[in-house]
Amino acid sequence: MPVPPTGPGVAPPFAAPPTEGGRSRLWLGLGAGALALLICCGGGGTAVVGLLVSGVQAIDEQGRTVSGDYYRALADGEYGQAYDQLCDDAKRRESRQEFERRAAAEPQIVSYRVGDVDTNTLTVPVDVTFAGGGQERQQVVLAQDQQTGGMEVCGVN
DSSP states (O other): OOOOOOSTTOOOSSOOOOOTTHHHHHHHHHHHHHHHHHHHHHHHHHHHHHHHHHHHHHHHHHHHHHHHHHHHHHHTTOHHHHHHTBOHHHHHHSOHHHHHHHHHHSOOEEEEEEOOOBTTTTEEEEEEEETTSOEEEEEEEEEEOTTTOOEEEEEEO
């Protein structure tokens, strides 16, 4: 097979790739891709953090509310309503009648102040003042209802 002659007007068998601006286009493309990845993942991470924070706030709010409702019912002598705030385990340990009898025999609650929920232990400190002037700090133990997802009082220490 004959070899083509060299000289002007003869095309090489393949074109040489351009080298002008090749590296800057490569880095520009990589930077744009990294920015798009950062925006997508950063937005997802922010959403996860937002969900965690709002979940903790919801637990705190529900725990404080159910504890306040429980003590309000006890202070008002509405022992049946206080019993309704209890978790299933507490209700299995003590019937409604037993609870009402025991609660009526305890010192009357005059005032109370509900603290913040400890989300690690699911407990709430409550400062209680009794009719005779005595004061006590009690710890309400919370549990989450398996059916409704709401918080319930599961005991008082």
